[in-house]
Amino acid sequence: MAYLVYMTEPVSRLLQLLSLLQVHRDWPGTELAARLEVSDRTVRRDVERLRSLGYRVSATPGSTGGYRLDAGSELPPLLFDDDQAVALAIALETSLLTGSGIDEAAVRALTTLRQVLPGRLRHRLDGMAVTAIPGRPGDGRRPVVSPDLLLELSAVVRDRRVLRADYGEAGSEIGRHRGEPHGLVAASGRWYLLAWDLDKADWRILRVDRLTPRPPHGAHFAPRPIPGGSVQAFVSARFKGAISEDRWPCEGSAILELPAREVRPFAGDGTVDQVGADRCRLHAGSWSWIGLAASLLRFDAEISEVEPPELVEALGVLAGRAARARGVAP
Structure with a gap:
C-alpha cells in the first residue's frame, strides 16, 4: 500500500536526499553530507528513515562504496x-x-x-479550470510553463477579470495585451488562452508560454458568446483552419489499395472503411485541398475513386509540381 506525503519543512531534507539518490549512481556518504550540509551521522539517520518508509536504499562499505536507491517491489510513500x-x-x-x-x-x-x-x-x-483538446498532433517541442502562471491565468478566467499582460517571444518585439480571458486550453503539450482582445475587437488564441501577466488586472467583465458554442469547439476549429465550426474546411475521401489495418494507425482523425481484402476508403480532412492531397500521397499505394472534384484537382496540381521537380514537362 502506498502513501502520499506532503512535505513540510522539518522533513524537507528527506526529499532532497531522495532526489539525489534517484540519480542512478553510488553516492559516498561524505558527498551526500556535503550536498545536504549536514553531518555523516545525519545522512545515515536519514537513510534509515527512508528505509523505514519503504525505500530500498542499499549501502556498499569501503572507500569506493556508497548509497544507492534500488528498485522496490512495492510503491513507497511519495514525497512532494x-x-x-x-x-x-x-x-x-x-x-x-x-x-x-x-x-x-x-x-x-x-x-x-x-x-x-x-x-x-x-x-x-x-479554481483551476482547463479545457483539453485531444488528438491534435504536436511538433515535439514543449515549452516550459510554470504552475504559478497557469494558476494565475485560471484565476482571471474564473473571476472574469480583464487580463493585462506582455505578449511575445524572447528576442522578438513584445506587445501589450489587454483582453477578456474565457478559457485555458491544453493541447499536445502546449498551453493556450482564449481571450477577446479589447484593442483588436476580436478573438485571439494566445500561447501561454509567451504571456507575462502584469497585475493588477482590470475590471470584471460579462462573458461573451463564443463562436461554435464552447472554448473547445472554437479552438479546435481554429487549429483546423476553420472559422468557428469544429471541422476541417476541406474534406474528402479516396480508395487506397491497402488493407484498412495498415492505414488506420496513420489516419489521424480520419476514418477508414474496409471495402475489400486489400482495399479501404479513407475519409479525411485538412486545412487546404493541397494539404489533403499530400496526405493521401503519404501512403505507398495506388489511389482511386477520389472525391470531391476539388481533391482530384489538387492531386493534379501536385502531379504537375512533381513532374517539374523531375525535369519532366507535365
Whole structure:
C-alpha cells in the first residue's frame, strides 16, 4: 500500500536526499553530507528513515562504496514539495479531459492529493479550470510553463477579470495585451488562452508560454458568446483552419489499395472503411485541398475513386509540381 506525503519543512531534507539518490549512481556518504550540509551521522539517520518508509536504499562499505536507491517491489510513500504537488494536480485534472481511459483512477488520485494538501495550495487549485483538446498532433517541442502562471491565468478566467499582460517571444518585439480571458486550453503539450482582445475587437488564441501577466488586472467583465458554442469547439476549429465550426474546411475521401489495418494507425482523425481484402476508403480532412492531397500521397499505394472534384484537382496540381521537380514537362 502506498502513501502520499506532503512535505513540510522539518522533513524537507528527506526529499532532497531522495532526489539525489534517484540519480542512478553510488553516492559516498561524505558527498551526500556535503550536498545536504549536514553531518555523516545525519545522512545515515536519514537513510534509515527512508528505509523505514519503504525505500530500498542499499549501502556498499569501503572507500569506493556508497548509497544507492534500488528498485522496490512495492510503491513507497511519495514525497512532494509545493511545486510538485501543484504540477501533479494540474496533470491529473488535465488527464480527466483527454479521454485517456484513466478517468476513475485520476479522480481518486486527485481526491487523495487534495485531502493532504495544506489550505493555501488547495485554495489555489480549487479554481483551476482547463479545457483539453485531444488528438491534435504536436511538433515535439514543449515549452516550459510554470504552475504559478497557469494558476494565475485560471484565476482571471474564473473571476472574469480583464487580463493585462506582455505578449511575445524572447528576442522578438513584445506587445501589450489587454483582453477578456474565457478559457485555458491544453493541447499536445502546449498551453493556450482564449481571450477577446479589447484593442483588436476580436478573438485571439494566445500561447501561454509567451504571456507575462502584469497585475493588477482590470475590471470584471460579462462573458461573451463564443463562436461554435464552447472554448473547445472554437479552438479546435481554429487549429483546423476553420472559422468557428469544429471541422476541417476541406474534406474528402479516396480508395487506397491497402488493407484498412495498415492505414488506420496513420489516419489521424480520419476514418477508414474496409471495402475489400486489400482495399479501404479513407475519409479525411485538412486545412487546404493541397494539404489533403499530400496526405493521401503519404501512403505507398495506388489511389482511386477520389472525391470531391476539388481533391482530384489538387492531386493534379501536385502531379504537375512533381513532374517539374523531375525535369519532366507535365
